[in-house]
Amino acid sequence: MSATLGESPAAAAPAAGAPAARRGAGFGSTVAAVLRKELLVELRTLESVPAMSLFAVTTFVIFHFALNRGSVEGDLAAGVLWVTLLFAAILGVNRLFVADADQGGFDAFLLAPVDRTALLVAKVLTLLGFLVALEIVAVPAFSILLLAPPVGPALGGLAATLALGDLGVAVIGTLVAAMAVRTRARDLLGPLLTLPLFVPIVIGGVRCTAPLLELTHRSGPPARWLATLGVYDLVFGLLAFALFDFLVED
Amino acid sequence: MPSAAPAVEIRGLVRRYGEREALSGVELSLPAGSTLVVFGPNGAGKTTLLRVLATLLRPHAGRVSVLGSELPGDAWAARGRLGLLGHEPLLYSELSARQNLRYHARLHGVGEERIVELLDAVAMTRRADEPLRTLSRGMVQRVAVARAVLHEPELLLLDEPYANLDPAAIELVAPLIGASASGAERTRELCSHDPGRGLAQADLVLGLRGGRPALLAEAATVRASEITELYR
Numbered sequence: 001m002s003a004t005l006g007e008s009p010a011a012a013a014p015a016a017g018a019p020a021a022r023r024g025a026g027f028g029s030t031v032a033a034v035l036r037k038e039l040l041v042e043l044r045t046l047e048s049v050p051a052m053s054l055f056a057v058t059t060f061v062i063f064h065f066a067l068n069r070g071s072v073e074g075d076l077a078a079g080v081l082w083v084t085l086l087f088a089a090i091l092g093v094n095r096l097f098v099a100d101a102d103q104g105g106f107d108a109f110l111l112a113p114v115d116r117t118a119l120l121v122a123k124v125l126t127l128l129g130f131l132v133a134l135e136i137v138a139v140p141a142f143s144i145l146l147l148a149p150p151v152g153p154a155l156g157g158l159a160a161t162l163a164l165g166d167l168g169v170a171v172i173g174t175l176v177a178a179m180a181v182r183t184r185a186r187d188l189l190g191p192l193l194t195l196p197l198f199v200p201i202v203i204g205g206v207r208c209t210a211p212l213l214e215l216t217h218r219s220g221p222p223a224r225w226l227a228t229l230g231v232y233d234l235v236f237g238l239l240a241f242a243l244f245d246f247l248v249e250d
Numbered sequence: 251m252p253s254a255a256p257a258v259e260i261r262g263l264v265r266r267y268g269e270r271e272a273l274s275g276v277e278l279s280l281p282a283g284s285t286l287v288v289f290g291p292n293g294a295g296k297t298t299l300l301r302v303l304a305t306l307l308r309p310h311a312g313r314v315s316v317l318g319s320e321l322p323g324d325a326w327a328a329r330g331r332l333g334l335l336g337h338e339p340l341l342y343s344e345l346s347a348r349q350n351l352r353y354h355a356r357l358h359g360v361g362e363e364r365i366v367e368l369l370d371a372v373a374m375t376r377r378a379d380e381p382l383r384t385l386s387r388g389m390v391q392r393v394a395v396a397r398a399v400l401h402e403p404e405l406l407l408l409d410e411p412y413a414n415l416d417p418a419a420i421e422l423v424a425p426l427i428g429a430s431a432s433g434a435e436r437t438r439e440l441c442s443h444d445p446g447r448g449l450a451q452a453d454l455v456l457g458l459r460g461g462r463p464a465l466l467a468e469a470a471t472v473r474a475s476e477i478t479e480l481y482r
Contacts (some may be wrong), residue, residue: 009430
C-alpha cells in the first residue's frame with residue numbers, strides 16, 4: 001500500500017537543498033555536559049561510590065579474618081589490595097549506564113547532533129572519578145586493617161600504579177558496560193566479560209605494587225610492569241574509541 | 251500550508267525483531283509541514299515506525315529518507331533536526347526539570363533563555379528545581395514535551411503526546427507540539443488511539459495492523475469508523 005500527499009514529481013527526489021545538519025555542542029562541551037550530569041545523578045543517588053567503598057572495606061575485614069593474620073605485606077598485600085579494588089570497581093561498572101538505559105538517556109543522547117565518542121570519554125572520566133574516590137577510602141582502610149608496613153613511603157609509586165590500573169579499568173569497564181546494558185542479563189554479563197579482561201591489570205598492578213608494600217620498601221614500581229599497564233590501557237583505549245559508535249547503535 | 255518537498259519518504263520498509271517482522275510493506279511520502287497520524291492497536295508497529303524515523307532503529311530493508319537524509323547512512327544529518335516524544339520521557343528522574351533541560355540544551359547547543367521560556371510555557375517554573383521523581387506523571391510529561399521541542403525540531407515524532415495530561419495541561423502543550431509552533435513549518439508524525447483528535451490534526455492517515463499498513467489515505471477522505479475498524 002502506498003500513498004503520497006500533495007507530492008509533485010520533482011518533490012519525489014530527496015529534498016534538494018535541504019537544510020544542513022544542525023551542529024550541536026562541540027566534543028569538549030558534550031563531554032562536560034555528560035560529566036556534569038553524571039556527577040549530579042551520583043550526588044543525588046549516592047549509588048555507586050558509597051557502595052564500592054563499603055564493599056572494599058568489608059572485603060578487607062573478611063580478608064583479615066579469612067587469612068587469620070593481623071597484617072600482610074609484599075605479594076600478598078598487593079594481591080589483596082588489587083583483587084578487592086577490581087571487584088569493587090565491578091559494582092561501579094554495572095551501574096554505569098543503568099540510568100541511561102532505564103530512563104531513556106541513551107536515546108536522548110543518540111538523538112543529539114554530537115560526537116558519540118564524547119559519551120565514551122565522559123563515562124570513562126566518570127568511572128575514573130568513582131575509582132579515585134573509592135581508593136581515597138579503600139587505601140587508608142587497607143593500611144589500617146591489613147597492611148604491615150606504613151603506606152606513607154609507598155604513596156607516590158602506589159598512586160602512579162593505581163592511576164594506570166584505574167585508566168584500564170575505566171576504559172574496559174565502560175566498553176563492557178555499554179555492551180552489556182542493553183541485554184537482559186546485564187548484571188551477569190558485565191562481570192563475566194569484565195573479569196577476564198581485568199586479569200592483565202591485576203598481574204601488572206600486583207607486580208608494580210608488591211615491592212612498594214614490602215616491610216623494607218626497597219624499590220619503586222618496576223618500569224617494565226608500569227609500561228605493560230600503560231600499553232594495555234592504550235590498546236583498550238584505541239579499541240574502545242573504534243568500537244563505541246557501533247556499540248551504541250541499534 | 252504544507253510545501254511539496256517530502257520531509258519523510260518510505261519505500262518498502264521492513265524492520266524485524268529477531269525473526270518477527272514488526273513492520274513491513276510501509277510506503278508513504280509526507281511533504282514538509284504535513285502531519286501523519288498513525289493509528290493501530292498495541293503491537294501494530296506504530297512505535298517501531300516512530301523509532302525508525304527517529305534514527306534509533308535501523309531499517310532492515312527498504313528505503314527511508316528523513317528530512318532529505320537517507321537512513322541509516324546519513325542519519326547523522328537528520329539528528330538534531332528531529333524531536334522525539336515517546337512513551338518514555340527521556341529524562342533523568344533524579345534530576346530536576348531545569349537540570350534535565352539544561353543537559354539537553356547543552357547537547358543541542360541551545361541557550362538558557364529557551365529553557366526559561368519553555369518552563370514557563372508548560373507552567374513548570376515553580377517546580378523546576380525539584381527532582382522529577384517527586385513530580386506527578388502529568389508534570390513529567392509536560393517537561394518531556396519541553397525537552398522534545400527544546401531545539402525547535404523540523405520533524406516532530408510524537409507517541410501519544412497527551413498521555414497522562416489533564417485538559418488544562420493539554421491546552422498548555424498543544425501549541426508547543428502543534429503544526430505551526432514557533433511560526434516555522436513543522437512536519438509531524440503522531441501515534442494516536444483517539445480517532446477524533448487524531449483525524450482533526452492529520453493530513454495523512456496510516457493505519458497499521460500486525461506491522462502492515464491496513465489503511466493509508468488523505469485525512470479528508472477517512473471516516474472515524476475506518477479507524478475504529480483497525481482495533482477490531
